[in-house]
Amino acid sequence: MTITQNETDENALLPGAEIVVGIRSLLVWAIVAATMLAVFLQGGMSSCSGGVTGSGGFLDATGRPTDVTPMCGSVTVSAHPLVYVAIGVIVLFSLTRILGRADTVACALGILHNARLVIVVLTLVTFVVGHWAISTLHVEDWNNYSLFAPVPFASFDISTRPMGATG
Template sequence: MTITRNETRDDTLLPGAAVIVGIRSLLIWAVVAGTMLAVFLRGSMSSCSGGVTGSGGFLDADGQPTDVTPMCGSITVSASPLVYAAIALIVLASLTRILGRADTVDAALRIINNARMVIVVLTLVTFVVGYWAIMTARVDDWSNYSLLYPFPFATFDISTHPMGANG
């Protein structure tokens, strides 16, 4: 049997090949989304609330001499591990849903496309919330501060130390 140019090769493909290609695409999107979050959603700020006088004494946040060592600190924001778990859960749930509910290839591809869009939206919302959280973080006094915690999208790593203790 010879195949002419007008014939298609669809009948020679593995049954369900379109679904396998869709699943591969979904996995690639999930890995890329997780990698982008790990690489690009990282921000930090650091400061010291006070300073040192010319004679070796300390200044507080208002510029007044003090005997108490001023506090320094840093904040680092990154994607929450819950976001990575949610991406994995979306992939697993969509595969389970395909096995349980999809009776046609079109239904399976629709489930895969919906899962892919949920991953994209979750990634974009995590980027926006994470960048908003670090951009709005302002600390004037490290001994008394408050931050708006962006749970469950991002997590803060906060460290404080007396001035001069860490460099």
């Protein structure tokens, strides 16, 4: 059987289809990475540093009676918004780099592969740092506390209130 020119043209892929598939793959990886961070990188803790005596008074964090209302607080951690911005910048930078420097399909696919790899590494580092940050968080006294906030990877939302106050 011989193949004519018309049959070859009808079955041929769109020129640059490999690059379009690579770009689609990069976008899927970026969306999945951002979704995984939003869904699975969350944690929190809450506590009150003190308590109430049987007669209605207050106890401080060491268990001694006090006239000052003990503080309660809560902390939640999530991925820092800069991580999502970084994922978007990686996608845009790789597409810009393809337009400016890629002279072959193989070069363009290499740029897309490297961009996917950077997104995966950034996501994994963010998971590790975020989980480490929330697992090492221990607040003994909500009047005076400090925590290590890994700013480019995780962000904390801290709220304090006097014991008995709602909100």
